[in-house]
Every structure is written in structure tokens, then in C-alpha cells.
Amino acid sequence: MHMPARFLDLHILQSVPAANLNRDGDNEPKTIQFGNKIRAFISSQSWKRELRLGVERDLDEPAARTRQLPPEVAQALRQAGWPEDLAAFAALQIARSATQEGLKTNSREGHRTQATLFLPKDATGELLALCEDNRTQLEEALTEHTASEKKKTPPAVLPAKAVAAQLTRRTTSISLFGRMLAELPSGHVEAAVQMAPAFTVHESDPQPDYFTTVEDWPQPGDKGSAHLQTAFLTTGIFYRYATLNITDFTRNLRGNTDGLKELIELFTWHFIMSLPQGKKTSTAPHTVPDLVHYAVRDSRPISYSAAFEQPVKAAPSGGYTAPARQALADYATTINRLVGTRRRIAHGHTASTPLTPQLGTHHDSFEDLAEACATAALTSQDRQ
Secondary structure: OOOOOOOEEEEEEEEEEOOOOOOOOOOOOOEEEEEEEEEEOOOHHHHHHHHHHHHHHHOOOOOOEEOHHHHHEEEHHHHHHOOOOHHHHHHHHHHHHHOOOOEEEEHHHHEEEEEHHHHHOOOHHHHHHHHOOOOOHHHHHHHHHHHOOOOOOOOOOHHHHHHHHHHHHOOOOHHHHHEEEOHHHHHHHHHOEEEEOEEEEEOOEEEEEEEEOOOOOOOOOOOOOEEEEEEEEEEEEEEEEEEEEEEHHHHHOOOOOOOOOHEEEEEEEHHHHOOOOHHHHHHHOOOOEHHHHHEEEEOOOOOHHHOOOOOOOOOOOOHHHHHHHHHHHHHHHHHHHHOOOOOOOEEEEEEEEOOOOOEEEEEEOOHHHHHHHHHHHHHHHOOO
């Protein structure tokens, strides 16, 4: 019988002081209008990258999103002593041999691929070894291609299955965040993670920060300033949300459930602790969440973003943290009433102020929460 999908929903409230974590095209903080009010906004791609890199560092499984695979291979071959023309031809052959038609490349930019690849970083070493093993064939093909005055696209020389195997290999982060490669359908991986953009739960307009850089070696007549500029920063309590499809993640891992609980814990930990790095040297916005809430559900995930469609109002004594916590807890209660709890396997939270029973079991630390929600995510559906 087909089992419904299992989802781990993660909801976070996090206070961020004056910062510009994710800039727009004018180097100003991103904003979005929600509930007829301007909110500070951080794209999911920006936060997701920091999360992905954290997972890869802890697992020592570096991966790369890149269009530069052929140029990187060519450079490595040149460093290994290959002639310039042969190194460039071999690198092009990696793209040419990947599929029957070959991956599209830009010949004016070192044959970088038109599509962005997402592959393990050590795939480059494997492809270099493949070129070494087929050097004679590459030299012969280059001679023929040169003799034809390069009027035709050269035939594929490298073994297609071996090249495709490297381009379609998976790491844990690829299994989590997915991979789209239309030219190589066997490399497609449906993302197990869905992540929403973060936004402030209250109105938050960018605020100007006029600053100068002092000239330490002023010349006669100088007024002492080497640079003048106005930067813009935002502050606020951000609502962050992501959901991990445990069923899809298990499928992406090819059914290998060894260490699955630890991988879910790792994902949860890095979602909690990650932070985009925009303007970090001048703002140092290194906060941690005030509240983390999880819910493990069957059937479908549920975001609580609608809890903040009406902007939160500051408490009489100032501050948005307490009202934001209460708004989230109240909305969770509403969702439990509307949807019911039959599909909810477990829920809990970690916060400076426990909010039970609205947000479930209180866990003392983020580590305790990560372990608890990973355990719940793998709990048998018929536990009740």
C-alpha cells in the first residue's frame, strides 16, 4: 500500500539587529509587502546556501553548484603537464560525452556549461582520471578535429556512462536540496527540502546609516574623509519556515536508511543555526532563534506564515518578541482546531519561555529538539 508522505515542519522566530543579510540589486536590504505593510525580507536561496554549506562541512561531503566544470578540468590538466590544446579539448569532451547530444557550452568562455551543474567536488578528480585513461583516444580525436579545420562538432570520445555517472552522483546535500539538469534527466533529483523566504512579523522599513571612512594619510587641504556613503539596514523579528519531506529524502538516499536519524538531526541543527553572511563584517548580526517549533505530520506540511499577515504590534513596554511568540502559539492552536491532530505525529518547541501546551513538548536545548523531532519523524505511522 502506498504510504503518505511524512513531513518535518520547522518554524523559527529570530531577532536580527541592524543588518543587511540579503541585498537587492541596489545593495539595499530586500523588502516585501505583506498584510499591506513593508517587511524586511530574506530570500530562501540566501538562507538555504548557508544551511547547505553547513551540512556539507559537517559531513565532509563538499559539493559544487557550477558552470565551470570544463574550465576547471582544463586547468587541472594543464597543471598536470598536458598541452594547452589537448587540455581544452579533453575538458570539452566531458560536456560532449555526457549525453548523446552533449551538454551545451559557451565556447567563448572556456566551454563553461550553459546549465548549472550540482555535483560532488571530488567528481573533478574522477573525471581527470578518466581523461588520463583515455588520453590516446583524445589525442587522436583532436588530430582529426584539427585536420577538419574544426568545422564540425567533434564526436564523443570519452565513455558516456562513466562521464554521466560522475555528473549524476549524489551527496547528502544533493539528496536534500535536489538537482535540476534537463539535459541529463537521469541526474534529476527532486528536492526533499522546501524553504520559505524569511520575513519580519511586523512592519520594518530600511533605515539609513550614513558613514564616513577616515583618511589616515590626509594631504594638505583634505578634510579627513576618504569615503562617504549611506548604507541601509533593517531590524526585526523574522519568521522562518522549512519543511523536510522525510519520504522523499529517504527515496533520494536510494533507500539507505543507515544514519537517517542523524542526517535529519543535522539538517534541523543547521536550519536553526545558519545565518546569511551579507554585511557581516560591519554588522555582526550573529543571533540565534528565540523560538524553534517543530511539527511532524503525515499527508502535507503546514506553514504558519499566515499568523503574521496582520503585523504584530509591539508590547506596551517595547519589543516584538513576546507578542510574536504568542501570535505563533495562537495560530498553532487555530491550525490544530481546523485541521485536527490525527495527521500530527508529534510537536514540540525550544524557547527562552516555554509555551506548552500550544506548541507541544518543551525541550531545553536546540540539540534536544533536533534529536526529538528526528526521532518523531521516523516514528511508525501506526504508533497510535
